[in-house]
Amino acid sequence: MTFMPLTPFLRLFAALTAVLVLATGCRSADYGTPISGGLSAPTTTTVAPTTTTVAPTTTTVAPTTTTLPKMEFVAHRPAVKPDEVDQPTGPSTLRELIEVYLKPEDHAWAEEVAFCESSAQPDDVFSFAVNRSSRAAGWFQHLPKFWEERTEAAGIAGASIADPVAQLQVAAYLLYETSGGRHHWVQSKACWG
Numbered sequence: 001m002t003f004m005p006l007t008p009f010l011r012l013f014a015a016l017t018a019v020l021v022l023a024t025g026c027r028s029a030d031y032g033t034p035i036s037g038g039l040s041a042p043t044t045t046t047v048a049p050t051t052t053t054v055a056p057t058t059t060t061v062a063p064t065t066t067t068l069p070k071m072e073f074v075a076h077r078p079a080v081k082p083d084e085v086d087q088p089t090g091p092s093t094l095r096e097l098i099e100v101y102l103k104p105e106d107h108a109w110a111e112e113v114a115f116c117e118s119s120a121q122p123d124d125v126f127s128f129a130v131n132r133s134s135r136a137a138g139w140f141q142h143l144p145k146f147w148e149e150r151t152e153a154a155g156i157a158g159a160s161i162a163d164p165v166a167q168l169q170v171a172a173y174l175l176y177e178t179s180g181g182r183h184h185w186v187q188s189k190a191c192w193g
Contacts, residue, residue, distance in 0.1 A: 091164070094139060095122035101168040106175065109182070109192065116191030117141040126164055138167040140185070150174070 092100075098110045114120035118129035120139045127139045136143050142150070142161055151159045151166065154173035159166035174184045185192070 091125040093122065094120055094124045094164070097164060097168040101172040102175070110171070112192040113185050113188065114139040116188040117185065126162075127167070137161045139164070140167055140171045142167065142170055153177070 094114055095107075095111065098107050098114075102110050111120075111122055114127075117136075118127050118139050118141055120127055120129070124139070127137075129139070129141065130137045131141060134141075134143060138161060144161060147161050147170075148157075150170050150173060151157050154169050154177075156166055156169055159169075161167075175181055178184070
């Protein structure tokens with residue numbers, strides 16, 4: 001028996017047929033149900049060669065239309081809804097920090113002092129203000145020569161003089177924990193007083 005090699009068209013047809021058979025055979029009503037079964041070891045079968053003479057025939061294959069099974073993509077759903085997650089709010093403003101670290105009766109005064117000392121606005125999140133001669137820095141113009149001891153006393157040793165939160169914590173320490181109180185900003189009293 002002589003076999004004729006498959007033409008590219010017949011190879012494609014055979015491959016598509018195999019895919020369709022596999023796709024329709026693996027369909028399940030519940031996509032979450034695992035397919036049971038197992039793989040068995042391949043078997044070898046020996047077939048004795050036979051000679052068969054086949055008369056040439058012409059076979060016409062009618063084109064067929066096959067509908068593939070509908071595939072669904074199921075994405076992983078988030079554990080929580082986006083509106084249930086705390087959204088980052090960014091850095092705190094001067095006003096927000098004043099409300100956290102100072103008593104309510106001192107809020108307006110502190111905003112005035114910050115404006116008089118460094119031109120700070122309530123919605124600022126940082127201050128680049130540095131006095132050229134004294135090197136006082138930040139919203140409340142803290143002096144570098146006292147910064148280290150004041151941060152230690154305020155419980156934030158090692159904090160940067162440029163840190164907005166540290167600026168408020170040291171201001172609160174000076175205002176409430178030292179005998180100087182508001183006197184620490186006496187240089188700008190003409191502005192805020």
